[in-house]
Amino acid sequence: MSGPNNPYNGSFGGGLHGTVNLGGQSAAPAAAGSDVIKDTTTSAFGRDVIEESKTQPVLVDFWAPWCGPCRQLAPVIEKVVKEAAGKVKLVKLNIDDHPAIPGQLGIQSIPAVVAFVGGQPVDGFMGAVPESQIRQFIDKLGGAGGAGDEQAEIDAALDEAQTLLDAGDINSAGQLFGAVLQHAPENPRAVAGIARCMIEAGQHERARDLLSSLPEETAKDAGIQAILKQIAQIEEARKLGDPAALEHMLALSPDDHESRIKLAKIRNVEGRRDEAADHLLLIMRKDRTYGDDLARKELVQFFETWGPKDPATIAARRKMSSILFS
Known part of the structure; x- marks a missing residue:
């Protein structure tokens, strides 16, 4: 999985889960009788994922009943997997009932999807990403595209995240920026996007801490510098009176x-x-x-x-x- 120890994992989405509807029912179950979507357990993981991925790619969806974004992702990823017509399989693992596997893989926040090929985890993403990004992810598993295509996918995801942020949907924007950071941990647009989401959520101190930890070259980016100025303006305004x-x-x-x-x-x-x-x-x-x-x-x-x-x-x-x- 790309960047399992990424320091930005959950740094935004985790702090905002209180604003997401987390209560209620579990994620939507797989369609009855589907041979490309199934639930698994700790004991069956080796058979359902490791062995199965030696013949075709297997996506593992780590979810929990209390996770609102998991319920958003479930019907989308199931739809895309079904439409892939056997190109990949989807296996779903409830981390509340089966915590051992996600613990071993370093899963730090959910929803998280890990792709297994040849018995090994090879890639992944986090958050309730859009349908288009899931399709691109599956296409890449099939060998489509190269470095240029991957960069185009990243740019498209960043554009979509910015559109969501401009529309005021900071949770979805933050999840998408975070997904990009899984593949490119120091991408300045993605880091800037996460910081802006934090600021919009009233968490400018967290944004300041995030940016202060960046490598020197990344911190020089014009977009990062603009956010640092915005944070300085916020802190100054707090001292200016009523x-x-x-x-x-x-x-x-x-x-x-x-x-x-x-x-x-x-x-x-x-x-x-x-x-x-x-x-x-x-x-x-x-x-x-x-x-x-x-x-x-x-x-x-x-x-x-x-x-x-x-x-x-x-x-x-x-x-x-x-x-x-x-």
């Missing part, structure tokens, strides 16, 4: 630029980006010389953490240009 009090001060004294900059910084970390930008743009209109052009400099810092394609960046850049070049 936003309601700042609003009151500005109502009494609209030209109190110091209070307005503080409020802009607070609104930024609250995610109210347009409002944060408008406060700084107002200072630029009134007094470009204030603090040696401080409002513009702060706005540029915001752009670096928001990213060039963020709607708030695009809108604020247009407004800033009209001020600078009018």
Whole structure:
């Protein structure tokens, strides 16, 4: 399995399981009479997995009845395996009833899927990954593709994870970023994605700790540096006072630029980006010389953490240009 000791295993998903619906029934059982999907036990593992994988690839789905993402993955992976028409088999192991095997394999969080070929574990993934990624995983087991195809798969998974994050689905995004890290533990986009998920979940301290442990070269990545700046902005904003009090001060004294900059910084970390930008743009209109052009400099810092394609960046850049070049 790729990266069984990956330090990012469960670092995000495990911390958020409280937000996932974990209660209720067990994962969906295999279809009755199916010869490509079956449940196994500790005693039958050698026969069902080790021996069987000597004739064709076997996927082992490690799950538990309390695991919400396991229930999400089960019907998807079963569907793909059935449609593979005998290309692979799927064996399901309940880790609550049979903990010995996952313990020996170093399974640290679930759902986890390990592929066995020739009696040995050769690859794997974690989390409730999308159907397209499962298909690609099975195709790769069959010998399809090479390094270029694998990189294309990673890039596609990262794009999908980013789309999920932008849509506010931080749990699914975090699981997909984590799945990429299983194959590429120092991929900067995946690390940055996990960190952003942590920040969106209100766990910026964990994100800071994660990034502080990165190798020097990875830490130099522009995306990682942008998140470090975002974390610094969050920590600074916590020291700037009560936003309601700042609003009151500005109502009494609209030209109190110091209070307005503080409020802009607070609104930024609250995610109210347009409002944060408008406060700084107002200072630029009134007094470009204030603090040696401080409002513009702060706005540029915001752009670096928001990213060039963020709607708030695009809108604020247009407004800033009209001020600078009018």
